[in-house]
Amino acid sequence: ILNVEQSPQSLHVQEGDSTNFTCSFPSSNFYALHWYRWETAKSPEALFVMTLNGDEKKKGRISATLNTKEGYSYLYIKGSQPEDSATYLCAFKGGSQGNLIFGKGTKLSVKP
């Protein structure tokens, strides 16, 4: 059974704080790692698709890194804003024919 673990489960920060959270996944048979942003009452939206060890992706104040050898990815948010409040999901794809296995997410709340 493939396990994708995210930590912490939830996070409360003040506006302006920078924060990061972790996604752990199997280090064998890696194919891709996805990050999604999921706002309450909406559907998950793709943030990043990462495929190479050492990959770094950035979108505005949000960035992500990937270590496929040790099986983890970090998502960073610089200068958090209330509109960043959402659940951040990572998903692991093992093998070209594998399905995306989602973690349970990190729920971020940013207080003004």
Add this chain to the structure above:
Amino acid sequence: DAGVIQSPRHEVTEMGQEVTLRCKPISGHNSLFWYRQTMMRGLELLIYFNNNVPIDDSGMPEDRFSAKMPNASFSTLKIQPSEPRDSAVYFCASSLIRGAWYGYTFGSGTRLTVV
């Protein structure tokens, strides 16, 4: 593009009734996924179609669940008979699968309540 369209948005039904959830994927996407989201288990893959053909249905909980994709622009997920433990949000997602380069586009989900 209107995105992935799911209907209905909400469904309340009585135990034992048949429920049909509908999904229209993004035009040109060749893969379609049905997920179920619950507090306990998060997002679980139920079934995956590639070019309208079911590829992996190992996540379908039991025989009461069935899914079809008669053409590239429409899929259904049916539960018959429905049970209270089927209450969840059901998401449909579509993607262009070329390796893993593309993220999935999710619909808005159907919130199912079985009473």
